[in-house]
Amino acid sequence: MPVERIEGFRTDRGDQQTSGQEAEEELERGLLLTTLDKAVSWARKQSMWPVTFGLACCAIELMTTGTSKYDLARWGMELFRASPRQSDLMIVAGRVSQKMAPVLRTIYDQMPEPRWVISMGVCASYGGMFTNYAIVQGVDTIVPVDVYVPGCPPRPEMLMYGILRLHEKVQKEGRFR
Numbered sequence: 782m783p784v785e786r787i788e789g790f791r792t793d794r795g796d797q798q799t800s801g802q803e804a805e806e807e808l809e810r811g812l813l814l815t816t817l818d819k820a821v822s823w824a825r826k827q828s829m830w831p832v833t834f835g836l837a838c839c840a841i842e843l844m845t846t847g848t849s850k851y852d853l854a855r856w857g858m859e860l861f862r863a864s865p866r867q868s869d870l871m872i873v874a875g876r877v878s879q880k881m882a883p884v885l886r887t888i889y890d891q892m893p894e895p896r897w898v899i900s901m902g903v904c905a906s907y908g909g910m911f912t913n914y915a916i917v918q919g920v921d922t923i924v925p926v927d928v929y930v931p932g933c934p935p936r937p938e939m940l941m942y943g944i945l946r947l948h949e950k951v952q953k954e955g956r957f958r
């Protein structure tokens with residue numbers, strides 16, 4: 782009886798040791814993945830390439846944001862790509878007409894994952910002053926929107942603030958996992 786107890790105890794200790802090792806390995810894996818995740822998220826947010834996609838008057842401010850005065854290059858964003866295949870950010874700058882809606886969705890679908898969307902200006906966000914049948918009443922009815930930038934039109938500083946908020950979101954998301 783005492784021997785069995787001792788053996789049982791040994792077995793228990795052995796299990797405990799095994800589970801302890803597993804926990805340590807799991808912890809190391811977790812730490813490694815978390816660190817890698819942070820590094821990947823940091824690289825992603827520091828090298829977003831927006832797709833060239835201006836729809837209306839808001840696009841003038843969007844273009845201004847890319848000039849040397851505001852310098853989007855500080856965040857690795859100086860390259861507005863002509864191809865959605867090379868882009869991971871869509872900035873919807875201006876009102877979206879019903880005719881343009883399927884085009885917008887197609888371009889979004891052609892962008893590789895992970896991808897993000899900023900709705901720039903009141904027209905893109907909810908139709909703005911264009912409360913009529915010709916204009917989509919919010920681009921989020923077509924594509925998922927990550928950040929809404931208010932204003933008519935939003936100044937470059939506002940767009941940059943929206944971009945920085947998106948960066949925070951990307952860093953927290955950790956999509957690598």
Ligand code: SF4
Nearest residue numbers: 838839902904933934
């Ligand atoms: S929010 Fe103002 S500036 Fe932007 S598309 Fe609408 S009307 Fe034009």
